[in-house]
Amino acid sequence: MSEGLDRLAATLGVPATRLAPLEAYDDQQLGRFDDLIRSAMTAEDKAFEASLDEALKLVPRMLRGVVQKMLGGGR
């Protein structure tokens, strides 16, 4: 397995063997694909956090503490 495939597999959280059909591509192509996936994940993370912040503002005050705890307590 190439370095590019290993990096992509790590990003996707799967063993590199699951990506065997992509072995034909070079590290530059796989690196670009990995960058696109990381960008998509980052964009989703930002949208997710923004949506969550807005949602918490509308949760009734009485429940807000419970909700924050259920969501990991760090908010």
Add this chain to the structure above:
Amino acid sequence: MTALTSALEITKLAHEMHVDEAELAFLATTSPDDLRDLRGIVSHAMFSRHESRVKGLAAVSKKLPAAVTAKIAEIAMGPMLSARVAAVMEPADAAKLAGHLNPEFLAELSVHLDPSRVEGIIAKLDDALVVDVGRRLMAQGHLLTLARFTGVVGAETSLKVVDGASGSDILQLALFIDELSVIDPILAGLPDETVTELAAATDEHDEAAEALLATLTEDSRARIASLT
């Protein structure tokens, strides 16, 4: 046919990643089956990133009246986060919530949903609501999203959704459908005029015609032949 089906799979993968399909053009030599597997891997990776917190939100929604959760979803959470939460809710709770959501918001939410995760919810929804949302997706040109739901809602509901759509839109929809077994019953339920339009839409796209015909029964092929 492989080149076309690979291209269609690349479009679906690009949709999953929210990128322009031209960015993924280098994958064109990958087989359609391998691209479909890759889409599943990417979809799972994106979905699982926030799974525990999304499940937390779903649990919170159980403690709130459905009308309040619906308001929070529409005003604050937005379609993407709402779609993630819906995918992990109990189908009965999600169906109840859907009844409080604006159909336009449900259409926006559908674009972010993985239909295979919400089959149980869709089965509990009122058919009229499913058709309403489907028609909104059709009108807005979300054919890829609609195609993904077609396998889940079945041919009968799909036919109501595409009622009045153009032959070329239905052809595009059919080409995007993953669950190939629903294509033939949908085509069988279309009026002759639409089937003729659909066949005409394949005139300059031999690969599209070949891909479509491969999913049809002998009767449907004979019907197309008799109309063209």
